[in-house]
Amino acid sequence: MRFIPEENITALLLRLSENATVWAPQVVRDTVNTVLFAPWREGAEIETGLYSALPVKGLVLPATERLFSFRYHRAGEREKIEIEVDELRERAAVFAARACDAKALVTLDALFLDGSGRSYNDQHYRARRGALTVITLACTSCDSACFCSSFEDGAAATAGSDLIFYPVSGGFLAEAVSATGRELAALDLFQESNLEKPPLAETAKVELARLGQRLLDKFDDIDFWRRTAEGCLSCGYCSYACPACHCFNIFDEMESDRAGGRYRCWDACMFYAYTLESSGHNPRPEAAHRYRNRLAHKFSYFPLNRGEFLCTGCGRCIRGCPAGRDVRDVIKALGAG
Numbered sequence: 001m002r003f004i005p006e007e008n009i010t011a012l013l014l015r016l017s018e019n020a021t022v023w024a025p026q027v028v029r030d031t032v033n034t035v036l037f038a039p040w041r042e043g044a045e046i047e048t049g050l051y052s053a054l055p056v057k058g059l060v061l062p063a064t065e066r067l068f069s070f071r072y073h074r075a076g077e078r079e080k081i082e083i084e085v086d087e088l089r090e091r092a093a094v095f096a097a098r099a100c101d102a103k104a105l106v107t108l109d110a111l112f113l114d115g116s117g118r119s120y121n122d123q124h125y126r127a128r129r130g131a132l133t134v135i136t137l138a139c140t141s142c143d144s145a146c147f148c149s150s151f152e153d154g155a156a157a158t159a160g161s162d163l164i165f166y167p168v169s170g171g172f173l174a175e176a177v178s179a180t181g182r183e184l185a186a187l188d189l190f191q192e193s194n195l196e197k198p199p200l201a202e203t204a205k206v207e208l209a210r211l212g213q214r215l216l217d218k219f220d221d222i223d224f225w226r227r228t229a230e231g232c233l234s235c236g237y238c239s240y241a242c243p244a245c246h247c248f249n250i251f252d253e254m255e256s257d258r259a260g261g262r263y264r265c266w267d268a269c270m271f272y273a274y275t276l277e278s279s280g281h282n283p284r285p286e287a288a289h290r291y292r293n294r295l296a297h298k299f300s301y302f303p304l305n306r307g308e309f310l311c312t313g314c315g316r317c318i319r320g321c322p323a324g325r326d327v328r329d330v331i332k333a334l335g336a337g
Contacts, residue, residue, distance in 0.1 A: 002185045003193035005171040012189050013040055013095060020091035020133065023059060025052045042271060047139055048096050053320055055243035056094050056101045057108060060128045063240075064265045067124060067250070071259035088124070093133040100148050100314035102136045102160030104243035105129070107308065109160075111246060124264075133180055136161040137172075140203040145315030147328060150208055154313070155200040166197045173197060203313065206331045212300035214334040219296070226287035228330050231323040232287040236268030238294070238317035238325075244310045247274075269294050295330060 016022050017040070025047050027033060035052045037059070046162040061219045068085040112125035139146075140154045148154045155284065158164060163181035165172035173195055176182040218224055220280060239245040249267040255261040270291070284290045302310040318326050 001193050001195065001197075002174040002176075002190040003171055003195060004165075004174055004190045008189040010042065012184075012187070014042060015187065015189070016093045016095075016133070020093045020123040020131075021091050023056070024095040025050075037097075039302050040095065046096060051098070051143070051314075051316070051319065053316070054241055055104065055314070056097050056134070056244075057104065057243050059092055059094060059132055059248060060105065061108065061112070061248075061266075062123055062128075064263060065124060066261045066263050069261045070258065073258070085123075088127040088131065089129040091133075091148075092128070093135065095135045096137040096165075097134055097161070098139060098314065099136055099153075099155055099157040099161070099164075100312040101243045102134050103153075103157045103312050105134065105160035105313075107306075107310065107312075108246060111307065132161050133184075134160060135162070135184075136164045138164055138166045138197075139201040140198050141168055142203045143315070143319070144204070145319040146201070146203040146313065147206055147315060148313035149201075149203040150205045150313050151309060151311070154203065157312075168195050168198055203315075204328070206328045207335055208299070208309070208331070211331060211334065212303050214245050215296050218334060219292065222288060224333075225292045226286070226307070228333065229287040229291035229325075231324050232270070232291055232325060234270045234272060234290065235322060236270045237322065238257075238268055238319055239268035241272060241316035241320055242299075243312060243314055243316075269297070274288060295327070299331075 013022050013024070022040040023037045024044070025035050026038045026040070026044060027047050027050075028036055034046050035050045036054055037052055037056055040046070066086055068083050070081055070083050072079060072081055075079075108125070109129065111119050112122040113129065115121050117263055142155070148157075153159075158175070158177045161181070162176070162178045163184050164175045164177060166175070173193060174185050174190060176185045239247065245268070247267045248264050248268060250262065250264050252260055252262050270287070272282065274290070276282045284293060298310040302308070318328070
């Protein structure tokens, strides 16, 4: 294993920032311990003891992204449209991501980088993902909202990471997962070490066996879903905070009378308008219907189609829910029902 002394972390980030924007978890100014991934500058304090309110997925699937610009012009008697696709040239590196965030990137890769035609090979996602270096901080502790141990590998997951740091006395052990990670670990800021990895966090667990079928068995029990969704504000935070949720909307916005852009922005299945039809009919009119769909997608439909859960147990949907909803309570209730 390689080892990097704590005092060399700033030098590492400066080295990364020579050709990339470095993102790290930082407390948002004038807030009480609200942590977000933000561009790092020398002297900025990195917060590794608290969990970020939003995942790193925004670096590959931004909350709002212009896909291309367009403008109309006359060509003789005909009206023509010119389209210009924005090209991403900036590299990025994220420091102190969590295993649950990095693992979710692999799920997004399967959806947005599929060359087989089964999903979609998205050029904007491809450019951002290919330009991203992920340095993960292994979790040696957790809070009451975490439940990643319910899933394969739990806190020991390496998928999606380039380099994983394990906190030890005086610094971090470094495990390279990819070629990019091996290049970083070979820098003179690291040294060889015989230290052992520290014990990783063991979070609360929920029983996921047959959960997909249990969800389908309860599908028509609308009273159960009304009780389950009681108090839900349909605010969409659970979707925005989830590292694996990926629903989006696309719209055109005029920036002048002859030019504009096409934008992609995050959407959420908990919003009333998400399934609102032009006729005025909404097949999911209540929060109960939308909450049922959200859980069925994550724990039944997606596993059936993709062979994995659309959840990594990061706990953000529990930690940040303004109504105090806990998805683990629903999973337990499904098992007892």
